[in-house]
Amino acid sequence: MLGAFFGPAYRDWWLSYARNPKQLPLYQNHWLVRESAARAFARGLVNPVFIGPEEPIEIDGPYALLGDHSRTGIMTVDARFIGTHARLSRSMRFVEIARRIAPEILAGQLPVSPMNRAGETRRGAEHPAPALTSTSPLTYLAGLATRALLLxxxxxxxxxxxxxxxxxKRLGEMIYPVPDPTLQVRRLPFGLYLKYANDADMANNEFNALRLVHQYTSIPAPKPLDLIPHHSNSxxxxxxxxxxxxxxxxxxLSDAELDAIAAQLTDYLAQLRAIPRKHFQNANPDAVISNTLGGPCRDHRIRSGDPVGPFRDEAAFSRCLRFPDDPARRGHEIVFTHADLNPRNILVDEVVLPGGGTGWRVTGLVDWETAGYYPEYWDYTKALFEGFRWTARYRALVKRVFAELGDYERELDVERRSWESGDGV
Structure with missing residues (x-):
C-alpha cells in the first residue's frame, strides 16, 4: 500500500526507520505543534493542497516547521517525514470529501464525520451558513442610510x-493576511475591498461594468462605491x-451542487447578454465591439492586453485575431461579456436555500476590468483559454453552462488553433 503513494525507493527508506526507530534521534521523531496545526495535519490541510474552502496551514513561513534553527541548536523534524505526510494529504482531503458528499461509499469502513450528521452543516451550529437572500425592512432602511452616507x-x-x-489599506494588511503581495487588491475593514490599478482606463471600465451589472441584473458582484482615477495609481x-x-x-462539491452552480451561471450569463449599449451608443455609434464605455477593448487574450478598437463590426474585430476569414469568426450577436470568466473569478459558498436546507451556490463574480461588448462566443472560449490550467471537471461545467446559450464548438476550435499558434500568449 505504501508503495502506491511513495514508490519503491521512498517506501523502503521509510520502512527501514519504522523497523528500527532507535536509529532516529528522539527530537527528530517527535515534535510539538499547536493543537490547531495538529488538527490541520490530521485532515490534510497543508499547503499546497488546496481542496475545499478552508485555508491550509503553511509549513514554510516565518515560523516554518522546516526552518533553519542551526544557530539555536534546536533539532528539527526530518524533512522527509513532512514529505511523507504531503504525499498523503490530498488523499486525506478526498476521504473527508467522500464523508461529506457520499458517506455511503465509506459505510462500514470509516466513521461518518460529525459534520455530516443529519441537521448539521460544515459550518456547525455556531457558524450558520448565510442566507441566500435578505429582503427585510431593516435591511432596506440600512441600505438607504448607507447610500446617504456614501453620497x-x-x-x-x-x-x-x-x-x-x-x-x-494599511489597517487591512494588519488584520487580514495577504496571500500574494503582487495582487493589486486588498481587503479592508467594514466589508470593503480596495483595488489599485496602474491603468485608469481599465479602472474606469470596471467601475462602469459593475454599475451596469447592478442596474440591469441580479448577478452577485461587488458594488462600485468610489473611483479616484490616476494615470498610474487609480x-x-x-x-x-x-x-x-x-x-x-x-x-x-457534489455533482448535484455543481449542477446547481451551472444553472446559476447560465442564468447570470443570459442576464448579462441583455444589458443594452444605449448608455454610449449616441456618443459613439461606431462602437459596436468595445469596452463598457464605448472605448477600446483591453483583453489579455488580444495583443497582450494592449488597447484595440473600438470596432464597427465583427469582421473588423476578427482582424485582430488569427484566422480572421474563418467562417467561425463571423455572424455572431454582439453582447455584454465578462471576458475573464474562469474559476478564479467565480466565487462560491455554502448558503441557506429558500427551502431551509443548505447548499453550495455562486455568491459572486469578480474582476470585471476587461468586460465589454464582444461576439457572443467570447465568454465561452475565454472560459476555456489556457485549458491546461483547469480540471476536466471544470471544463465539463463550462460546457453545461453554455449548452443553453449556443453551440460554440467551431469557434472554440478556431481559438485553440490560434492559441497553439501563439496568439494570446
Whole structure:
C-alpha cells in the first residue's frame, strides 16, 4: 500500500526507520505543534493542497516547521517525514470529501464525520451558513442610510478620500493576511475591498461594468462605491462579496451542487447578454465591439492586453485575431461579456436555500476590468483559454453552462488553433 503513494525507493527508506526507530534521534521523531496545526495535519490541510474552502496551514513561513534553527541548536523534524505526510494529504482531503458528499461509499469502513450528521452543516451550529437572500425592512432602511452616507462621503475632495483609503489599506494588511503581495487588491475593514490599478482606463471600465451589472441584473458582484482615477495609481473602492474561488472548491462539491452552480451561471450569463449599449451608443455609434464605455477593448487574450478598437463590426474585430476569414469568426450577436470568466473569478459558498436546507451556490463574480461588448462566443472560449490550467471537471461545467446559450464548438476550435499558434500568449 505504501508503495502506491511513495514508490519503491521512498517506501523502503521509510520502512527501514519504522523497523528500527532507535536509529532516529528522539527530537527528530517527535515534535510539538499547536493543537490547531495538529488538527490541520490530521485532515490534510497543508499547503499546497488546496481542496475545499478552508485555508491550509503553511509549513514554510516565518515560523516554518522546516526552518533553519542551526544557530539555536534546536533539532528539527526530518524533512522527509513532512514529505511523507504531503504525499498523503490530498488523499486525506478526498476521504473527508467522500464523508461529506457520499458517506455511503465509506459505510462500514470509516466513521461518518460529525459534520455530516443529519441537521448539521460544515459550518456547525455556531457558524450558520448565510442566507441566500435578505429582503427585510431593516435591511432596506440600512441600505438607504448607507447610500446617504456614501453620497455625503463622495462630496469630500478626492485627495482626502484617497488618504483615508490608504490608511484603511494599511489597517487591512494588519488584520487580514495577504496571500500574494503582487495582487493589486486588498481587503479592508467594514466589508470593503480596495483595488489599485496602474491603468485608469481599465479602472474606469470596471467601475462602469459593475454599475451596469447592478442596474440591469441580479448577478452577485461587488458594488462600485468610489473611483479616484490616476494615470498610474487609480484607487477603486468596492464592497466585498462572500465566498471562495471555484478552483478551490470544485473537487469539494457534489455533482448535484455543481449542477446547481451551472444553472446559476447560465442564468447570470443570459442576464448579462441583455444589458443594452444605449448608455454610449449616441456618443459613439461606431462602437459596436468595445469596452463598457464605448472605448477600446483591453483583453489579455488580444495583443497582450494592449488597447484595440473600438470596432464597427465583427469582421473588423476578427482582424485582430488569427484566422480572421474563418467562417467561425463571423455572424455572431454582439453582447455584454465578462471576458475573464474562469474559476478564479467565480466565487462560491455554502448558503441557506429558500427551502431551509443548505447548499453550495455562486455568491459572486469578480474582476470585471476587461468586460465589454464582444461576439457572443467570447465568454465561452475565454472560459476555456489556457485549458491546461483547469480540471476536466471544470471544463465539463463550462460546457453545461453554455449548452443553453449556443453551440460554440467551431469557434472554440478556431481559438485553440490560434492559441497553439501563439496568439494570446
Amino acid at each position: 455625503t462621503w463622495l462630496l469630500l475632495p478626492s485627495r482626502a478620500r484617497a488618504a483615508a483609503y490608504r490608511t484603511l 484607487l477603486f473602492l468596492m464592497t466585498r462579496v462572500p465566498g471562495v474561488p471555484l478552483w478551490r472548491c470544485q473537487d469539494y
